[in-house]
Amino acid sequence: METHVRAGAGRPVLLLAALIAGLALLCLLSLAFGALNVPFGQVAGALIGHRESTAVDNVIWSVRVPRTALGLVAGAALGLSGALMQALTRNPLADPGLLGVTAGGGFGVVIAVGVLGLGTLYGYVWFAFAGALLASVVVYLLGRLGRSGLTPVKLALAGVAVSALLSSLTSAIVLTDSDALNRYRFWSAGSLGDQNGATVLAVLPFIGVGAVLAIACAPALNSLALGEDVAAALGRRPGLVRVQGVVAVTLLTGAAVATIGPIVFLGLVVPHVARVLAQWAGLGPDHRWLLPLSALIAPGLLLAADILGRMVDRPIEIQAGVLIAFLGGPFFIAMVRRRRLAEV
Amino acid sequence: MLQAPRRTRSLAALASLLLTLGLVTACGSGKAASPAATGSAGGAFPVTIAHKFGATTIKAEPKRIVTVGLTDQDAVLALGKVPVGTTEWFGGFSGAIGPWAKDRLHGAPLPTVLKDTGTGPQVEKIAALRPDLILAVYGGLTKKQYQTLSKFAPVVAQPKQYNDFGVPWEVQTKTIGQALGKVGEADKLVSGVEQRFTQIRDDNPEFKGKTAVTATPYEGYFVYGSQDPRSRNLASLGFTLPADLDKLIGDKFGASISKERTDLLDQQVVVWSVSNVAKDAPKLHADKLYADLNVVKQGREIAVGEDTPYGIAYSFVTVLSLPYLLDRLVPQLKAAVDGDPATKVEQPAN
Numbered sequence: 001m002e003t004h005v006r007a008g009a010g011r012p013v014l015l016l017a018a019l020i021a022g023l024a025l026l027c028l029l030s031l032a033f034g035a036l037n038v039p040f041g042q043v044a045g046a047l048i049g050h051r052e053s054t055a056v057d058n059v060i061w062s063v064r065v066p067r068t069a070l071g072l073v074a075g076a077a078l079g080l081s082g083a084l085m086q087a088l089t090r091n092p093l094a095d096p097g098l099l100g101v102t103a104g105g106g107f108g109v110v111i112a113v114g115v116l117g118l119g120t121l122y123g124y125v126w127f128a129f130a131g132a133l134l135a136s137v138v139v140y141l142l143g144r145l146g147r148s149g150l151t152p153v154k155l156a157l158a159g160v161a162v163s164a165l166l167s168s169l170t171s172a173i174v175l176t177d178s179d180a181l182n183r184y185r186f187w188s189a190g191s192l193g194d195q196n197g198a199t200v201l202a203v204l205p206f207i208g209v210g211a212v213l214a215i216a217c218a219p220a221l222n223s224l225a226l227g228e229d230v231a232a233a234l235g236r237r238p239g240l241v242r243v244q245g246v247v248a249v250t251l252l253t254g255a256a257v258a259t260i261g262p263i264v265f266l267g268l269v270v271p272h273v274a275r276v277l278a279q280w281a282g283l284g285p286d287h288r289w290l291l292p293l294s295a296l297i298a299p300g301l302l303l304a305a306d307i308l309g310r311m312v313d314r315p316i317e318i319q320a321g322v323l324i325a326f327l328g329g330p331f332f333i334a335m336v337r338r339r340r341l342a343e344v
Numbered sequence: 345m346l347q348a349p350r351r352t353r354s355l356a357a358l359a360s361l362l363l364t365l366g367l368v369t370a371c372g373s374g375k376a377a378s379p380a381a382t383g384s385a386g387g388a389f390p391v392t393i394a395h396k397f398g399a400t401t402i403k404a405e406p407k408r409i410v411t412v413g414l415t416d417q418d419a420v421l422a423l424g425k426v427p428v429g430t431t432e433w434f435g436g437f438s439g440a441i442g443p444w445a446k447d448r449l450h451g452a453p454l455p456t457v458l459k460d461t462g463t464g465p466q467v468e469k470i471a472a473l474r475p476d477l478i479l480a481v482y483g484g485l486t487k488k489q490y491q492t493l494s495k496f497a498p499v500v501a502q503p504k505q506y507n508d509f510g511v512p513w514e515v516q517t518k519t520i521g522q523a524l525g526k527v528g529e530a531d532k533l534v535s536g537v538e539q540r541f542t543q544i545r546d547d548n549p550e551f552k553g554k555t556a557v558t559a560t561p562y563e564g565y566f567v568y569g570s571q572d573p574r575s576r577n578l579a580s581l582g583f584t585l586p587a588d589l590d591k592l593i594g595d596k597f598g599a600s601i602s603k604e605r606t607d608l609l610d611q612q613v614v615v616w617s618v619s620n621v622a623k624d625a626p627k628l629h630a631d632k633l634y635a636d637l638n639v640v641k642q643g644r645e646i647a648v649g650e651d652t653p654y655g656i657a658y659s660f661v662t663v664l665s666l667p668y669l670l671d672r673l674v675p676q677l678k679a680a681v682d683g684d685p686a687t688k689v690e691q692p693a694n
């Protein structure tokens with residue numbers, strides 16, 4: 001989509017409106033469809049507090065509402081953290097999965113749940129943060145080793161190596177306990193269907209703070225994109241921006257991993273989609289737009305995958321993470337082939 | 345938990361995604377091959393047994409038997425032989441031999457215990473036991489695993505008429521009876537346990553026609569289909585399985601259903617198989633969707649714990665474990681279906 005048309009001022013507004021409308025539609029679909037056939041009238045009735053049957057009320061309020069809400073917040077978290085990481089590392093292939101953050105968060109959760117036996121989100125979410133932060137720092141330090149300093153390729157290699165190490169440690173812990181193994185397999189496939197409303201509310205503050213920190217980084221990221229020296233000349237402090245960015249990524253990824261498991265691809269693909277759309281709207285590579293756009297697109301994709309997973313093989317559900325990997329892979333390859341990835 | 349008879353859901357999910365036309369094969373109501381009873385084992389050989397991957401001929405009476413099927417050791421022991429190798433399912437039993445089968449060892453050394461952590465049988469360890477017969481009747485061998493094991497000894501795989509891990513105990517016993525050249529003895533053992541079932545049905549007419557379902561908490565709620573031994577067992581006691589059970593689960597021994605269909609558990613009795621009763625029962629009740637069902641409100645649930653021999657016997661369902669199981673399960677079922685929420689379903693004393 002190489003358009004050099006001078007986009008009218010209407011395009012960004014149109015784009016935002018379309019994305020918000022699409023997301024709202026997906027939310028409605030997510031509330032309307034599932035393993036149990038509930039007539040739309042009853043769905044609407046249950047939502048407005050009109051007592052339908054206990055079974056319908058329970059399915060809507062204890063399954064579909066939390067699930068939809070979780071799709072929104074966790075999706076937004078993953079989209080934001082992907083966009084943020086690509087901007088911080090100036091690497092178009094960066095995402096929390098590639099750079100070890102997801103594996104770190106997962107390792108933390110497994111230690112907390114599998115070894116220490118913590119059962120509540122407030123118990124283990126801190127371990128997810130600690131794991132995510134530790135992994136990002138280790139990857140960063142490894143990526144800086146050697147004469148050439150920090151290069152995108154070295155950073156990616158370090159990320160892959162640290163992810164592999166953490167995944168094998170995670171497996172080693174999980175394999176010693178078949179019960180934990182079963183829970184882990186379910187969680188590691190990335191599902192929205194196993195969390196209740198309380199968990200969604202519990203995770204909200206972390207994702208909220210992470211999102212604010214991330215969006216607040218946007219102007220500085222625009223300067224960073226011009227190179228460290230330029231950014232410094234513009235009065236930014238690259239070191240400080242990085243710290244803020246890493247804290248945001250840790251909060252966002254850690255919280256998402258702790259609730260829905262390590263979902264791959266979303267953080268990688270979504271920022272590229274956001275860039276294509278921003279270009280169409282004539283906005284250019286402006287992070288003040290790219291971050292919010294990513295936060296709108298990612299939950300849409302996650303909800304779409306989740307709805308599809310519910311409907312393919314009813315009443316058996318396929319985890320959203322499986323479908324995202326399954327559909328996201330080919331999509332990403334197609335995108336890379338069609339156009340050179342926009343420079344970050 | 346049931347680690348062995350499960351592939352990750354994601355694989356199954358992908359498969360079902362690819363098979364957009366879910367060609368659910370109708371389950372054949374296979375008849376067990378009941379060959380004419382022959383006398384002593386010696387005259388019974390060579391014997392040929394059909395199974396999912398063809399037919400296997402056993403030329404002479406086997407001396408070194410390795411059981412890969414998760415419960416096949418019980419039939420072997422019942423028929424007076426001690427396997428040299430067994431495959432562990434739940435752990436906790438030396439030699440992978442439950443308390444219901446211990447006295448059949450008659451002082452013989454315990455078998456070597458093999459494990460299958462989901463990667464298939466431990467071929468090298470099996471080969472090292474120098475088997476002359478490998479039994480994998482209650483199991484889910486793949487063709488490739490079958491071919492590999494067949495290099496070392498004749499392999500009797502799961503019968504093709506049933507889902508993997510779906511062979512009824514009586515077919516399992518008779519098949520293993522054929523393989524050991526003890527058809528007559530196997531028939532006698534089977535009819536002994538069948539008489540026990542008849543007796544229970546006669547003593548408890550209230551079981552007849554009541555709906556029952558059995559499940560385990562795994563990836564949400566894993567519900568066992570009609571071909572699973574646990575479900576077959578409830579049916580043998582007179583209970584009816586939910587009409588749409590297999591329509592929902594397909595041609596597997598069971599499946600994790602969406603939380604939205606928790607209503608499938610709302611039968612006249614539900615039997616849970618859980619890792620640990622004390623820990624897991626409250627977890628189940630924390631789920632509003634489940635806790636609001638009548639089956640819970642009216643106290644018609646039973647939970648058996650896989651941390652106890654009884655709970656393991658519930659999943660084992662063999663010619664030896666059944667008498668042990670029925671002694672404990674039947675009183676619980678009576679308490680659950682008596683229509684009085686006040687009667688507590690007590691855990692058996694041992």
